[in-house]
Amino acid sequence: MRAVPDRIAFAVEAMAPRPGTRVLEIGCGGGVAVALVRERIGPDGTVVGIDRSAIQVDRARRRNPGDGVELRVARFPDIPGDDSFDLIFAIDVPAFRTGDPAVASAAAPLLRPGGELWVFDEPPPGTATGPVSMRISALLSEAGFAIVDMVERGRTVGVLAAPIASVEEG
Ligand SMILES: C[S@@+](CC[C@H](N)C(=O)[O-])C[C@H]1O[C@@H](n2cnc3c(N)ncnc32)[C@H](O)[C@@H]1O
Secondary structure (H helix, E strand, O other): OOOOOHHHHHHHHHHOOOOOOOOEEOOOOOOOHHHHHHHHHOOOOOEEEEEEEEHHHHHHHHHOOOOOEEOOOOOOOOOOOOOOOOEEEEEHHHOOOOOOHHHHHHHHHHEEEEEEEEEEEOOOOOOHHHHHHHHHHHHHHHHHHEEEEEEOOOOOEEEEEEEHHHHHHH
């Protein structure tokens, strides 16, 4: 099997998806994280990976044959509104780099009670990681999330968030 990039291994380690859960990856690319998540959630879990690129979804399908994985060509937030997830995540996806919170806002109604949103990104070469975590946190706050945790390893930054309503209830 091809080597797993550190940033993806770190992201999956940080998220620690639980066995039996239903997980959505936005912008799954070639499906490397999908494969790692699948190992962790086991046969009772499902990981759904979406990407706007049919070429990437085709790669992800070849990497992840079999049960417990659904890979779709879709541009988030174009996903059935009646679906729901315990964990939604995105790694290095441009839609979470803009100042527009619409994409992040669309994730909130798809989360089950207690559900989590993780967003990972890296700074451009030669620049610091601090502004990246601040930018992601500001975007998620504006989108109606509470920031629960921030993690960092090497050049990769991750922000864990939960819908404000669920944090207040819990
Ligand atoms: C830089 S790649 C990262 C791929 C993978 N997450 C990784 O870390 O290797 C960004 C991916 O996000 C996809 N993408 C960007 N915006 C998207 C959206 N709104 N919905 C679904 N996929 C999107 C792109 O097609 C691309 O495959």
